[in-house]
Amino acid sequence: MNPLNRRKFMGLWAFSGTGLIIPDSIGAVDFLTATPATSNAVEADTMEVGAVEDLMREHGVLRRLLIVYGEFARALREGRQVGGFDQLNKAATLFRTFGQDYHEKALEEAYVFPSLKNSNTEAARTLDTLIAQHERAGQITEILLTATSGKQPENETTLAGLLESFVRMYNAHAAREDTVVFPAWKRAMNPRQAAEMSETFEDIERQRFGEGGFEKMVNDTADIERALGLYDLSQYTAQPIAIS
Ligand SMILES: [Fe+2]
Numbered sequence: 001m002n003p004l005n006r007r008k009f010m011g012l013w014a015f016s017g018t019g020l021i022i023p024d025s026i027g028a029v030d031f032l033t034a035t036p037a038t039s040n041a042v043e044a045d046t047m048e049v050g051a052v053e054d055l056m057r058e059h060g061v062l063r064r065l066l067i068v069y070g071e072f073a074r075a076l077r078e079g080r081q082v083g084g085f086d087q088l089n090k091a092a093t094l095f096r097t098f099g100q101d102y103h104e105k106a107l108e109e110a111y112v113f114p115s116l117k118n119s120n121t122e123a124a125r126t127l128d129t130l131i132a133q134h135e136r137a138g139q140i141t142e143i144l145l146t147a148t149s150g151k152q153p154e155n156e157t158t159l160a161g162l163l164e165s166f167v168r169m170y171n172a173h174a175a176r177e178d179t180v181v182f183p184a185w186k187r188a189m190n191p192r193q194a195a196e197m198s199e200t201f202e203d204i205e206r207q208r209f210g211e212g213g214f215e216k217m218v219n220d221t222a223d224i225e226r227a228l229g230l231y232d233l234s235q236y237t238a239q240p241i242a243i244s
């Protein structure tokens with residue numbers, strides 16, 4: 001990291017025992033090579049989407065935000081020149097509005113979890129942990145939002161650790177929901193109930209985000225990725241392996 005930028009970076013964020021102390025102003029530093037927004041936006045889907053598919057594709061958006069968090073943490077750990085905290089703030093804001101307020105509270109905790117609560121299933125036995133993880137995710141998101149609200153964090157190790165712990169928890173969380181909880185919920189519904197839930201989920205999505213709400217979230221996520229140089233999928237392809 002450029003010494004000047006590093007000094008500015010280190011001097012602007014303090015982590016006290018009780019919370020974050022954030023100064024008032026920063027100068028932005030380029031993070032990764034930003035690419036301009038392009039027009040290959042995802043368009044609204046006119047096909048019927050079932051409630052389980054809905055939940056799983058929402059996880060897809062959240063996983064893309066986890067990739068942003070993970071790449072950010074990696075850059076911090078490697079001491080690379082870090083900027084783009086405004087984009088990290090946007091990612092955390094999206095995680096709160098789309099992930100926590102909508103996906104977790106309005107769908108999972110309102111419909112999915114209650115219907116499994118009294119079943120003698122592995123899914124039912126994970127519910128307390130899943131709810132505790134929703135709460136922890138909310139706490140970490142609030143800290144991330146404070147830490148990135150127009151300022152640059154001083155303590156890069158603390159921020160990297162926070163991001164990494166979030167990514168680790170939420171990957172495990174979403175994977176368990178995809179493979180255990182949602183299948184159990186689907187099995188517990190008859191076709192009529194499943195159709196009703198699809199309608200209900202669509203209505204909630206429309207109320208919160210308008211028509212094409214999911215596609216808007218995908219496009220907002222892609223904009224964050226582009227701004228940070230994280231959009232191009234090919235950059236994630238593993239290096240070729242030399243086999244002797
Ligand atoms: Fe969840």
Ligand SMILES: [Fe+2]
Pocket residue numbers: 059103104108174177
């Ligand atoms: Fe979920």
